[in-house]
Amino acid sequence: MIEDRKLVICVGSGGVGKTTTAAAIGIQAAMAGRRVVVVTIDPAKRLANSLGLDALGNEEKEIPKEKFTEFGVECKGSLHAMMLDTQTTFDELIARVSPDEATKDRVLGNNIYRHISDTLSASHDYMASEKLYDLHECGRYDLVVLDTPPMKNAIDFLEASGRLSRFLDDRIVGWFLKPHDDGEKKRGRSLLQAPGAIVYKLLGNVFGTDFLDEIADFFLAMKDLLAGFRSRADAVSQLLRDRQKTRFVVVCTPRSTSMEEARYFHRQLVERRMPGGIFIVNQVGRYGQTQRGEDMRYLSEPDRLWLHAQLDDQAEPPQVVAFVEKLESHFDRSVAMACDDRRAIEGLNGFAGRQCFVAEVPRLPDDVYDFDGLLKIDEKLFGKNKSNTSNLAVLRP
Numbered sequence: 330m331i332e333d334r335k336l337v338i339c340v341g342s343g344g345v346g347k348t349t350t351a352a353a354i355g356i357q358a359a360m361a362g363r364r365v366v367v368v369t370i371d372p373a374k375r376l377a378n379s380l381g382l383d384a385l386g387n388e389e390k391e392i393p394k395e396k397f398t399e400f401g402v403e404c405k406g407s408l409h410a411m412m413l414d415t416q417t418t419f420d421e422l423i424a425r426v427s428p429d430e431a432t433k434d435r436v437l438g439n440n441i442y443r444h445i446s447d448t449l450s451a452s453h454d455y456m457a458s459e460k461l462y463d464l465h466e467c468g469r470y471d472l473v474v475l476d477t478p479p480m481k482n483a484i485d486f487l488e489a490s491g492r493l494s495r496f497l498d499d500r501i502v503g504w505f506l507k508p509h510d511d512g513e514k515k516r517g518r519s520l521l522q523a524p525g526a527i528v529y530k531l532l533g534n535v536f537g538t539d540f541l542d543e544i545a546d547f548f549l550a551m552k553d554l555l556a557g558f559r560s561r562a563d564a565v566s567q568l569l570r571d572r573q574k575t576r577f578v579v580v581c582t583p584r585s586t587s588m589e590e591a592r593y594f595h596r597q598l599v600e601r602r603m604p605g606g607i608f609i610v611n612q613v614g615r616y617g618q619t620q621r622g623e624d625m626r627y628l629s630e631p632d633r634l635w636l637h638a639q640l641d642d643q644a645e646p647p648q649v650v651a652f653v654e655k656l657e658s659h660f661d662r663s664v665a666m667a668c669d670d671r672r673a674i675e676g677l678n679g680f681a682g683r684q685c686f687v688a689e690v691p692r693l694p695d696d697v698y699d700f701d702g703l704l705k706i707d708e709k710l711f712g713k714n715k716s717n718t719s720n721l722a723v724l725r726p
Contacts, residue, residue: 338486338575338576339474339476346580346690348476349611351367352367352369353707355474358408358474359392362405363472364471365408365474366408366473366474367474368410368411368412368413369412369476370477379703380410380700382410385410386411386414391408392410396700402704415453416446418459419456425463425557426561427553427554432550439550457486457489458490461475461568462490465568572604577605578607578608578609579591580608582610582611583613583614583674592680595680606686608681608686612692613689613691614664614666614667614670614691615667674687688709689709
């Protein structure tokens with residue numbers, strides 16, 4: 330995945346660590362010598378700081394090489410990061426599919442477009458797919474790592490590329506353009522003479538004829554962009570299905586809801602013949618088995634005696650007993666949760682089958698908010714970072 334792919338897309342529900350995982354994958358690929366850009370949706374400011382940046386914006390920013398050497402690792406390639414700006418991305422899309430400058434200016438300056446773009450730009454999954462395609466096509470990077478937005482419906486991102494072209498279907502555009510002769514826009518009053526006169530008259534009475542002019546002008550201009558939107562949607566869809574270039578990574582936690590969403594997304598990838606097959610399970614409990622593989626449900630007697638010995642000089646015996654009992658209770662809950670995590674992961678392995686790979690990242694003591702924390706995640710996914718290339722095949726299923 331790190332050596333060969335052009336696109337790595339991290340998908341999953343909210344709060345499972347997609348942004349952190351995407352950043353960690355980007356770091357590993359940069360150390361391996363690739364030119365990498367990580368695209369995030371709405372990262373916490375501390376993540377930007379952990380990469381050595383004050384903030385992330387719509388322009389790609391390079392992570393200083395000194396950030397790598399500070400932690401004793403070498404960056405043989407380069408690492409850039411950016412945060413998706415949906416409004417700017419939409420404007421850039423209009424500019425790219427416009428057949429000429431006049432059409433571009435006509436659309437961008439239209440009040441109806443400004444309103445609709447505000448609404449559509451809130452659809453982060455659509456804009457993420459567009460930015461992904463642009464960064465892949467620009468030629469500046471060997472690998473693009475995308476942190477997709479949290480999705481209530483897992484298939485939103487997979488179907489996002491054709492959303493605008495479906496909205497601008499010929500039948501919809503044609504209905505609005507019926508009042509025009511030979512595509513020439515007339516005054517809004519002429520709309521009242523169309524077959525849909527009742528609707529237009531109502532709109533005219535409520536919003537005025539200037540509003541009707543804006544609608545007519547918007548759809549006339551967008552009609553010229555239909556071919557460009559469709560061609561681009563086909564190209565994005567083809568790229569997402571290209572097994573030589575693209576890999577989807579399903580990120581989840583061992584919690585039941587997250588696991589179910591991961592299974593659902595995997596099924597959607599399989600149905601659409603999109604290249605998946607990798608699961609990363611974050612926040613996995615680290616305890617629950619002895620070195621012999623036996624379930625460890627209770628605090629062992631030697632550990633209990635050791636705790637008493639350490640605390641005897643610090644408090645009265647009743648307080649020590651009460652404190653140790655609280656520790657035991659907390660330990661038991663942690664072990665029970667870790668055992669549940671293990672069963673959930675075994676269930677995921679059984680569901681995914683031999684063609685898939687399930688990687689685990691243990692629950693760390695603190696949130697990951699610095700470069701050192703990202704390297705710790707890399708170590709769990711790819712192995713030790715002493716050699717930048719010795720562990721690159723770990724994630725190959």
